[in-house]
Each structure stands twice: as C-alpha cells, then as structure tokens.
Amino acid sequence: MLPSQLLVTRTFQGRVRPVFMIPSSEALELARKMIGIYSEGIGKRQGEIADEVASLEGGAFDFRAVRGLKAVLDKYSSYSPDSPVDPRELRRRAFAAARGPALDDYERSRALTAASEGLGIAVEEADRIFWGDLEAERTLSHFEPMEPIQLLARYNLSLMQTLLFRSTSLEIQAPGNWKPVLRRAKQLGLMYEIDGAGEGQRLIVEGPASAIKLTERYGTSLAKLIPQIIRCSQWSVKAGILTRWREPRLLSFSLSSEDGALLPRDGAIGNSETFDSALEEGFYRRFSSLGSRWKILREPDMIRVGSGKAFLPDFAFELHKRRIYLEIVGFWTPEYIARKIEKLKGAANVEMMIAVDRSLGITTDYPGGVVFFENEVPLKPIIDRLERAEEELMAHEIGRLSGLSIPIEGDVVSVGGLAVALGVPQEALRKHFESTTPAGYVLAGWQLVKESKIAEIDSVLAGVRALKRACEILESQGITDPYPILERLGYSVRMSGLAIDGAEIKKKEKNREERSG
Structure with missing residues (x-):
C-alpha cells in the first residue's frame, strides 16, 4: 500500500476510481528514469536518492504519482548505515565526554576525539558517521531491478490496495x-x-x-x-x-x-x-502427532448455512463417515462472531466446534461447543468432544449390527475386511463379535478362525519349539497375529532377550483334574 496522502482518485456521480498510470510513452519514460536512479544509486545516501526523485516532480504527472512510484521502488530496496561502528554508541560516548552541551568547535572536537579513540576510528570518520543511522543518511545497499511497465503495474496495485x-x-x-x-x-x-x-x-x-x-x-x-x-x-x-x-x-x-x-x-x-498462520498450523501439527483415529482435514468442503449462504470451516475431523467441524476465531469483531454463530445454528445436521480467542471477551451459548484459548488452541476439550462422539458412533453401529445377519465364509476371516464390505467401523464389528461370536468360529485378535482350522493348526504345531518357526507356520495358514492363537492352544512363550530367534513356545501343563479325567 501507499501512504494515504499519496492516493490519487477521481469521483463522479457517487463512484470513485484510482487514477491508474496508463503505460503511455511519457509514463514509461518516467518509470525508466526512476528505476535508473535506484539502479545507479547503490552506495548513495537515501537523502540523495530522494533529491534526485524530487527533481522529476512538476512535469506532466501529479507529484503524488511520482512519490507513489518512489514508495513502490523503496519496497524493493534495502538501506543500511554506512558506518564501521554503531552511530548510537558513537554519540553516547561523545555526549559523555562533553559532559554537557558543546558550545564551540573546540569542545565539539575534544568530545568527538575522545569518542573516536575509544572506538578505534579516525576523528574525520567519526564526524562523517555521527548521524549515520538516520533515514536520510543510510545508503542504498540493494535494489531489485524491474521493467518500467512492471513498476507502473505495481504502483497501480498499490493504489487499489490503498483505496480499499x-x-x-x-x-x-x-x-x-x-x-x-x-x-x-x-x-x-x-x-x-x-x-x-x-x-x-x-x-x-x-x-x-x-x-x-x-x-x-x-x-x-x-x-x-x-x-x-x-x-x-x-x-x-x-x-x-x-x-x-x-x-x-x-x-x-x-x-x-x-x-x-x-x-x-x-x-x-x-x-x-505468505501468511504466517501459526495458530492453525500449530494446532494441525499437534493434533496430527496424537495418532488419533479421527482424521483431521484442512479446509474441508463448504457448509451451507441457509438463505443461500455458505461457510468454509478451518478443519474437519472424520471418523467412519462422521464429520465434526472446527472453526478457529482469532481476528474477528464480537458483532461478526455473533452473526456467524447465528448462521451456524441454522446449518442442518452439521456438528461444529468453535475455538475463540479469550481476549475478544466473547461469551456465547453456541450448542456445538465453544473452546476458549489464549496462545494456542487446547487439545483436551477437542479430544474429549471427539471421544464422546466416537462412543456414540460405536454404540449406534453395534446396535445396528445386532439386527443384521452377517454371512461368514472361509477358515480365516479378516474382521477389518468384513467391516469394509459391510460399510461399518471395524472397531464396532470387533466389539459385536466379542459378545456374539459366529457359531463354529473363534475371535483371535482381528480375525475369525474356524474351530476346525485351530485344531488343524494344533496338530501341525506338535513338536515345534522355536517361536519363529511357529509364527511361520501360522502365517502360512493365513494367521496374521499368531499370539492369540498360541494362547488359545495353551502355549506359553519364553523369550531369550529381545530377538525372536532364541524364543521358544511350550504347551502349558493341564491341571490335575483334566489329567485325572
């Protein structure tokens, strides 16, 4: 943007427009001259650059346009003090040596000499850089070159931004x-x-x-x-x-x-x-690191909130086709938030949480839940809300499964694969099988295994002692998690260190009643 005093506009019948610079030959020539001043001005003082630009005022263009072009060029320039020492430290030492105002050249020279000797520079150098950190005294150290038509376009953009x-x-x-x-x-x-x-x-x-x-x-x-x-x-x-x-x-x-x-x-x-959205990015990173079953989505689909209006939340949490949205509020007025919440209340079948910056001093009874924060959005109330929703989801799905006739085929059936085929959460299906295991099957981890298959595996494992070999046999039989089956068959595992190579399996001894029977 430009300083407001450099905004050039025209108004007519209630309308206003910026006075854009048309790329005429005169405008392009002015832009070329100004770019030249900067391109050839490396090492010159900022005050010198400003004086050269000022000499171009008074021609065919409004002086505000010339100064506006300069403001754009300054955005692509870097100025720095041309000084071997910090001018502020030099002045501090000189004022301390003077012990009061230097009323004549002798006193000034004495104070400057004392300050320069303490900093290891010549008196002449100290005199030159005494005010070197002031804006007009800084020197042009870098300029990003551009074409004249680019300068005019960037100036026009700045005019538009300033008007808006x-x-x-x-x-x-x-x-x-x-x-x-x-x-x-x-x-x-x-x-x-x-x-x-x-x-x-x-x-x-x-x-x-x-x-x-x-x-x-x-x-x-x-x-x-x-x-x-x-x-x-x-x-x-x-x-x-x-x-x-x-x-x-x-x-x-x-x-x-x-x-x-x-x-x-x-x-x-x-x-x-790029906008540094540290608040949203920080929340996304912290939530993602939790390993939650809820998948976090950034900028999900729009939500229709009635009366032809729509809304795009910051995040959505998704689990088994259920979505709960989150909007983080950090730079809004209380009036705007109140209107937004009223609209969200009209969104049918939408679960939404709102995180509000506590410094805004807003209180609300939004039914979806409000989380207040100061520096970062807290995870606990978000997780608590998602866990309650997951419990509700599981209870609903388990209840639905109890009324279904689920066809089971094969010696070994994956609970996860069956859940996908049925379109239900695999956690809910596993909980259903815990209480209602199909006849002739055993629930072993995340698999249903036929009892006859377990008996077959028992006979194959007879005489096997190495855990690694037992796992290979079970894998060849389609078992992905060997330990529930080994436990079912009465085997214990004895580890020798952390590696599986030296581990052994051994059938537990039957109790006396079983032996005597």
Missing part, C-alpha cells in the same frame, strides 16, 4: 477460481461470508471501515488479498468506499479482469507474501 483500505465491504466474484481466493481470505483472518452458488457465487469480505478498532491491522490484511484476486483469469470486485473529505460519504468502487492489463500479472507481482 477505506472500504466498508468488498464483494468478490471469481468464477472457477474462488477457492484460492477464499483460502487466502481465511489465512489472512478476514471476516467474510459466501453468498449464492455456482457461477454466481460471491465472497463478501468486511472492509476495514467496518472494523473500527482493527482498521490498520485489518486493512493491511485486506490489501494482501488483492494480489490473489487479480491472479485469477476472470474476476470482479465491488466495494463501498467511505471518504472523510469535508463530510463522510459512501462511494462505490468496481473493477474487473477487463482492467487487468493495468495491474501486475503473475510474473510481475513478485514473490507473494
């Missing part, structure tokens, strides 16, 4: 490209709603002028959304612009991809600034 800093709302249409724009809006923490569907779908973002206490910070975030919009092949924006010149007025602003030739294209935007 005064917007009350921004309505965006980007047919076929809306999801990257929405994703960026969410990353930036902007307050938004989705209206309509299909090609007519609109993303409506609240403007800085509607967020009274967040104007500067929020306006900067909104400005960062604009490059993502103009990257789309087809787009249009509409905004209400609040002006405070003489008396407040609300003007309308609109722009579309038909004006795209005046704005940066992909290669001219430069490196896009």
Whole structure:
C-alpha cells in the first residue's frame, strides 16, 4: 500500500476510481528514469536518492504519482548505515565526554576525539558517521531491478490496495477460481461470508471501515488479498468506499479482469507474501502427532448455512463417515462472531466446534461447543468432544449390527475386511463379535478362525519349539497375529532377550483334574 496522502482518485456521480498510470510513452519514460536512479544509486545516501526523485516532480504527472512510484521502488530496496561502528554508541560516548552541551568547535572536537579513540576510528570518520543511522543518511545497499511497465503495474496495485483500505465491504466474484481466493481470505483472518452458488457465487469480505478498532491491522490484511484476486483469469470486485473529505460519504468502487492489463500479472507481482498462520498450523501439527483415529482435514468442503449462504470451516475431523467441524476465531469483531454463530445454528445436521480467542471477551451459548484459548488452541476439550462422539458412533453401529445377519465364509476371516464390505467401523464389528461370536468360529485378535482350522493348526504345531518357526507356520495358514492363537492352544512363550530367534513356545501343563479325567 501507499501512504494515504499519496492516493490519487477521481469521483463522479457517487463512484470513485484510482487514477491508474496508463503505460503511455511519457509514463514509461518516467518509470525508466526512476528505476535508473535506484539502479545507479547503490552506495548513495537515501537523502540523495530522494533529491534526485524530487527533481522529476512538476512535469506532466501529479507529484503524488511520482512519490507513489518512489514508495513502490523503496519496497524493493534495502538501506543500511554506512558506518564501521554503531552511530548510537558513537554519540553516547561523545555526549559523555562533553559532559554537557558543546558550545564551540573546540569542545565539539575534544568530545568527538575522545569518542573516536575509544572506538578505534579516525576523528574525520567519526564526524562523517555521527548521524549515520538516520533515514536520510543510510545508503542504498540493494535494489531489485524491474521493467518500467512492471513498476507502473505495481504502483497501480498499490493504489487499489490503498483505496480499499477505506472500504466498508468488498464483494468478490471469481468464477472457477474462488477457492484460492477464499483460502487466502481465511489465512489472512478476514471476516467474510459466501453468498449464492455456482457461477454466481460471491465472497463478501468486511472492509476495514467496518472494523473500527482493527482498521490498520485489518486493512493491511485486506490489501494482501488483492494480489490473489487479480491472479485469477476472470474476476470482479465491488466495494463501498467511505471518504472523510469535508463530510463522510459512501462511494462505490468496481473493477474487473477487463482492467487487468493495468495491474501486475503473475510474473510481475513478485514473490507473494505468505501468511504466517501459526495458530492453525500449530494446532494441525499437534493434533496430527496424537495418532488419533479421527482424521483431521484442512479446509474441508463448504457448509451451507441457509438463505443461500455458505461457510468454509478451518478443519474437519472424520471418523467412519462422521464429520465434526472446527472453526478457529482469532481476528474477528464480537458483532461478526455473533452473526456467524447465528448462521451456524441454522446449518442442518452439521456438528461444529468453535475455538475463540479469550481476549475478544466473547461469551456465547453456541450448542456445538465453544473452546476458549489464549496462545494456542487446547487439545483436551477437542479430544474429549471427539471421544464422546466416537462412543456414540460405536454404540449406534453395534446396535445396528445386532439386527443384521452377517454371512461368514472361509477358515480365516479378516474382521477389518468384513467391516469394509459391510460399510461399518471395524472397531464396532470387533466389539459385536466379542459378545456374539459366529457359531463354529473363534475371535483371535482381528480375525475369525474356524474351530476346525485351530485344531488343524494344533496338530501341525506338535513338536515345534522355536517361536519363529511357529509364527511361520501360522502365517502360512493365513494367521496374521499368531499370539492369540498360541494362547488359545495353551502355549506359553519364553523369550531369550529381545530377538525372536532364541524364543521358544511350550504347551502349558493341564491341571490335575483334566489329567485325572
């Protein structure tokens, strides 16, 4: 963005437009000269650069445009003090040596000499760099070159961003490209709603002028959304612009991809600034490390919340086709949150949790559950909610399975594979078999094994002592987990160290009653 005093606009019949720089021969020549000043200015003081740019004012272009171009060029420049020592330390030593104001050249020279000797530099060097850390005294150390037409396009983008800093709302249409724009809006923490569907779908973002206490910070975030919009092949924006010149007025602003030739294209935007969404990323990383059965999804599908509105939550947790959504709230106004919650209450058959920054001072009775946080979203209330949902899910599925006739075929049947075929959670099916084991089968770990097959395996294992050999035999019989079968057959395992190679199996002795019988 540009400083507000450099914004150049025209108004007509309630509409406002930035005065973009058309790439005419005169404008391109001005841009070329200014780029030349910077390209040839490495090592020059910032004040010298500014003086050279100022000499170009007063021509065919508004002085604000020249200064605006300079502001853009400064974003691609680096300045640093041209000093072997910290000028602040030099001044501290000089003021200490003077013991008061230096009223004449002699006193000044004496203080400067004492300071320079302490820092190991010449008096002449100390005199040159005494104020070297001031902005005008810093020297140009790096400049990222660009073409004249790129400079004009970047200036036009900055004009658009600066104007939208005064917007009350921004309505965006980007047919076929809306999801990257929405994703960026969410990353930036902007307050938004989705209206309509299909090609007519609109993303409506609240403007800085509607967020009274967040104007500067929020306006900067909104400005960062604009490059993502103009990257789309087809787009249009509409905004209400609040002006405070003489008396407040609300003007309308609109722009579309038909004006795209005046704005940066992909290669001219430069490196896009990535939003540091540490809060969301940190939560995602911490939850993923838990190994939960619930799968966490980032930016799941949109939720319709009635009246043609839609909503895209931050996360969804999914287990056996059941989804519970989570929205993290950290940069919204209380009024916006209240409206959002009311809309979510109207979402049919949607389970949603909301995590709210405690500093916002919001209290709500949202039925889906509210988790308050300070620095990071706590995992425990999230996990507790998911565990309750899993218990409900298991109870429902087990109850459903009790009324089903489940066909079992084969000597060894995988519970997991059977669950997939039946479309039920494998945990629920295993719990069902624990209480209702099919006739003629034994539940061994995650497999159903025919009793006749177990008897066959028992005879094959006769005389086998090495655990490794026993496991190989069981694997050849289709058994994936040997230990439940070995235990069923009355074998104990004796380990010799941690490796399986030296381990042995031995049948437990039958008790006396069994022997006497």
